[in-house]
Amino acid sequence: MIALSLAEIAEIVGGELRPAAGHDPASIVSGVVDTDSRQMSAGGIFVAKPGEHTDGHRFVGAALENGAVLALVEHPVDDVISQIVVADVIDAIAELARAVVARVRAAGDLRIVGVTGSNGKTTTKNFLARILQDEGETVAPIASYNNEVGAPLTMLRISDTTRFLVCEFGASAPGEIARLAGLVNPDVVIELMVGLAHAGGFGGIEETAHAKAELLDAARIGGTAVLNLDDARVVGMTPRAEARDLRIVGFGQTPAAEVRARDIDVTASGTSCTIVIAGEAPAEERALPLRLQVLGAHHVNNALAAVAATRALGVDPADAIARLETVRIAERWRMQPMGGDEVRIINDAYNASPDSMAAALRTLAQITGPGERTVAVLGAMSELGETAGDEHDRIGLLAVRLNIQRIVVVGADARRLFLAAVGEGSWDGEAVHLPDADAAFEYLQGELRPGDRVLVKSSNSAGLRFLGDRLGESFS
Numbered sequence: 001m002i003a004l005s006l007a008e009i010a011e012i013v014g015g016e017l018r019p020a021a022g023h024d025p026a027s028i029v030s031g032v033v034d035t036d037s038r039q040m041s042a043g044g045i046f047v048a049k050p051g052e053h054t055d056g057h058r059f060v061g062a063a064l065e066n067g068a069v070l071a072l073v074e075h076p077v078d079d080v081i082s083q084i085v086v087a088d089v090i091d092a093i094a095e096l097a098r099a100v101v102a103r104v105r106a107a108g109d110l111r112i113v114g115v116t117g118s119n120g121k122t123t124t125k126n127f128l129a130r131i132l133q134d135e136g137e138t139v140a141p142i143a144s145y146n147n148e149v150g151a152p153l154t155m156l157r158i159s160d161t162t163r164f165l166v167c168e169f170g171a172s173a174p175g176e177i178a179r180l181a182g183l184v185n186p187d188v189v190i191e192l193m194v195g196l197a198h199a200g201g202f203g204g205i206e207e208t209a210h211a212k213a214e215l216l217d218a219a220r221i222g223g224t225a226v227l228n229l230d231d232a233r234v235v236g237m238t239p240r241a242e243a244r245d246l247r248i249v250g251f252g253q254t255p256a257a258e259v260r261a262r263d264i265d266v267t268a269s270g271t272s273c274t275i276v277i278a279g280e281a282p283a284e285e286r287a288l289p290l291r292l293q294v295l296g297a298h299h300v301n302n303a304l305a306a307v308a309a310t311r312a313l314g315v316d317p318a319d320a321i322a323r324l325e326t327v328r329i330a331e332r333w334r335m336q337p338m339g340g341d342e343v344r345i346i347n348d349a350y351n352a353s354p355d356s357m358a359a360a361l362r363t364l365a366q367i368t369g370p371g372e373r374t375v376a377v378l379g380a381m382s383e384l385g386e387t388a389g390d391e392h393d394r395i396g397l398l399a400v401r402l403n404i405q406r407i408v409v410v411g412a413d414a415r416r417l418f419l420a421a422v423g424e425g426s427w428d429g430e431a432v433h434l435p436d437a438d439a440a441f442e443y444l445q446g447e448l449r450p451g452d453r454v455l456v457k458s459s460n461s462a463g464l465r466f467l468g469d470r471l472g473e474s475f476s
């Protein structure tokens, strides 16, 4: 964090300062802010968050041992550490983040990019960070830090010399994105797509679209909106971008897009396409080849968004593309190649929505060559609400229609997917249903053979990512 005195922090968060011996209100702190006492290092600021499973107030002592010098708490603790007592630590880190970002922005040329969408946020965040880090000091979320805790903690990692801050905004309820993005008012906002991910929490896909559009409402007035023109629900957000006077940059495959892709070719070693950047006049149009190492046509969209957004920040698309080509995987457990040359595993089981399931299955079908066999190991998709049954049916049908040769369904809550696949003509043996990951591992150990291309995909709660890891290791 930037250097602030204890008194300044207490004022920003509206808390009561209780300095430890040897500290006074003018003492300066500048360490990393975190809710995890194990992540503390010298000078750290520990946030004692009451959690579902445990209470952070129990770990203030551990944070102190690891070097923390200040704790944000909701009630005073006995440990010998300076404390600021607030009513709600989540509100406190939000206000602290707002103030820190405002100061750095006022002092220099910090530019902020915000990303939202039902799928692809973390991938696009990583693409953006890869492009921007060669332009200047860049702060981007660790892993998928995108909620009321992760987003402010990311913002608080900026320093006086940070040039770019990349923020991922996820949401499982209306108002969340408005609140988090409203802390920083991003200069450039990206709307990737609206899908069924978490739709259960919103009440449906239209409600999801409304929630995602909150990012436009929170953009800096006169900033840039990077919109997926292939997605009608994103196009429908245009008035909200106009209301903030945002310059709209469209991306996608439609010829109307200012940054578009054509000639997409999906292979087992990556995805290539031509990125076309519209000019003022037709003669000024540029066509640039892209060879992504990341698997799947769906990631071309995320690459387009990253090129369009960084172009708005002054990065030449040719430079952006060269940097994107160095990215080996989107993120851990996202279309992550594992295993060996004989049995290839694609571990995409960090999470799953109907859109990302479909995208992954299509990719599996596309990258499998003649003489090779497609195997899909699929678990349940969570958080779909009342559409869950139908959506599992649709994925079962799709797997059969894509001619996936072995469908291995794991877990009782994915049973509909199995039944739909069987009903669609995937007879016994082609589709199997196994109770859990251990049973699936056992089965696949005996079943997989050279030439198999194996997709492992489920929602996070089904835990198949660890099955993917085990398979990856055992066939490497």
Ligand SMILES: Nc1ncnc2c1ncn2[C@@H]1O[C@H](COP(=O)(O)OP(=O)(O)O)[C@@H](O)[C@H]1O
Binding pocket: 117, 118, 119, 120, 121, 122, 123, 124, 144, 193, 296, 298, 299, 301, 302, 330, 331, 334, 335, 348, 350, 351, 355, 356, 357, 359, 360
């Ligand atoms: N445009 C897209 N359409 C469908 N699936 C996508 C798209 N972009 C990414 N995915 C898939 O969605 C899943 C989550 O990707 P990730 O980048 O972690 O997104 P998020 O952070 O939004 O959850 C992965 O399986 C990924 O392959």
Ligand SMILES: [Mg+2]
Binding pocket: 121, 122, 144, 146, 168, 170
């Ligand atoms: Mg994410």
